[in-house]
Amino acid sequence: MLLLGLSVEPTLSPWRMSVAPMMDWTDRHCRYLHRLLSRHTLLYTEMVTTGALVHGDVQRHLRFNAEEHPVALQLGGSEPADLAHCARLGEQWGYDEINLNCGCPSERVQRGAFGACLMNEPQLVADCVKAMVDVVQVPVTVKHRIGIDKDESYGFVRDFVGTVAAAGCTVFIVHARNAWLKGLSPKENREVPPLRYDVVRQLKADFPHLTFAINGGLNTDAAVQEQLASLDGVMVGREAYHNPWWLARWDALYYGASENTLTREDVEAAMVDYMAREAAAHGTPWASIARHMLGLRHGLAGSRRWRQVWSDHRLKGLPPHEVMALAHASPVEA
Numbered sequence: 001m002l003l004l005g006l007s008v009e010p011t012l013s014p015w016r017m018s019v020a021p022m023m024d025w026t027d028r029h030c031r032y033l034h035r036l037l038s039r040h041t042l043l044y045t046e047m048v049t050t051g052a053l054v055h056g057d058v059q060r061h062l063r064f065n066a067e068e069h070p071v072a073l074q075l076g077g078s079e080p081a082d083l084a085h086c087a088r089l090g091e092q093w094g095y096d097e098i099n100l101n102c103g104c105p106s107e108r109v110q111r112g113a114f115g116a117c118l119m120n121e122p123q124l125v126a127d128c129v130k131a132m133v134d135v136v137q138v139p140v141t142v143k144h145r146i147g148i149d150k151d152e153s154y155g156f157v158r159d160f161v162g163t164v165a166a167a168g169c170t171v172f173i174v175h176a177r178n179a180w181l182k183g184l185s186p187k188e189n190r191e192v193p194p195l196r197y198d199v200v201r202q203l204k205a206d207f208p209h210l211t212f213a214i215n216g217g218l219n220t221d222a223a224v225q226e227q228l229a230s231l232d233g234v235m236v237g238r239e240a241y242h243n244p245w246w247l248a249r250w251d252a253l254y255y256g257a258s259e260n261t262l263t264r265e266d267v268e269a270a271m272v273d274y275m276a277r278e279a280a281a282h283g284t285p286w287a288s289i290a291r292h293m294l295g296l297r298h299g300l301a302g303s304r305r306w307r308q309v310w311s312d313h314r315l316k317g318l319p320p321h322e323v324m325a326l327a328h329a330s331p332v333e334a
């Protein structure tokens with residue numbers, strides 16, 4: 001493919017565009033939708049804790065649709081042997097990457113001593129990474145913040161990256177704000193600590209051989225393009241979820257690939273087929289799938305009514321193709 005007159009596709013980083021791991025949001029149904037919209041974007045699972053995989057139902061946590069590739073499994077944990085076990089499971093299940101969560105500030109996660117508080121223990125993270133790298137062939141990556149609490153010193157994150165890279169991690173996904181471990185909810189921790197994109201650019205300058213994808217507040221093409229000029233990739237979270245139709249442009253814009261020719265209605269119809277297959281195969285209620293596509297008509301006239309129909313639980317006894325017909329029917333005159 002030609003982009004700016006250069007043959008770029010073979011050299012594009014697999015981390016060029018990705019949708020962020022988001023608990024309760026980026027389950028396999030959500031990823032199925034995102035994959036209909038973009039063939040190339042890398043998709044992340046919700047965080048799965050090592051405890052859930054060691055003691056829980058592995059199939060429930062790891063099952064995914066073949067269509068989702070490339071798809072990365074995000075793990076939460078801090079025990080090298082458990083992480084190695086879970087990384088191996090992830091590879092066996094067919095995930096294309098194993099990612100370690102060093103960015104989640106939730107107090108529940110802190111009590112488990114993983115997530116963002118791991119940034120205070122770079123050597124432990126390095127041990128975790130090494131344990132995983134030793135047992136899998138797929139890339140082992142780390143998602144982290146740029147600092148903890150009010151410590152904004154660059155040296156903190158630089159040394160974290162240096163220590164973890166020495167253990168064999170070559171890809172860092174950086175949510176470009178600090179995590180404040182006390183006093184903020186996880187939601188506030190995605191909004192209140194200031195974004196400092198320059199820190200990520202400095203990391204790339206200091207570690208040019210490593211891959212850096214930047215994350216946090218990037219919700220327009222202009223913002224993405226600006227970051228791609230100096231970094232290897234952009235990870236988008238909330239905007240991808242709330243406005244998934246944005247992804248339909250990414251293959252053409254960021255991969256030099258052909259335009260996605262599907263319309264929103266084609267995507268909705270494909271989701272309806274998927275709902276019917278999921279109901280037959282696993283008894284999944286259509287509402288568990290439809291909830292992820294409520295942003296599909298974001299910004300269009302009539303989107304509110306369309307969304308209301310697809311989120312109307314009184315319709316749960318209807319087959320999904322009838323719900324779609326209702327969602328597109330003209331509103332009844334008052």
Ligand SMILES: Cc1cc2nc3c(=O)[nH]c(=O)nc-3n(C[C@H](O)[C@H](O)[C@H](O)COP(=O)(O)O)c2cc1C
Nearest residue numbers: 020021022023046047101175216217218236237238
């Ligand atoms: C509902 C929700 C759940 C999230 N769950 C996770 C998670 O499981 N693991 C993780 O690393 N980050 C998680 N995040 C953080 C996102 O991955 C991302 O870093 C953050 O939303 C900033 O990116 P954005 O501004 O593009 O949304 C979550 C964010 C949201 C909104």
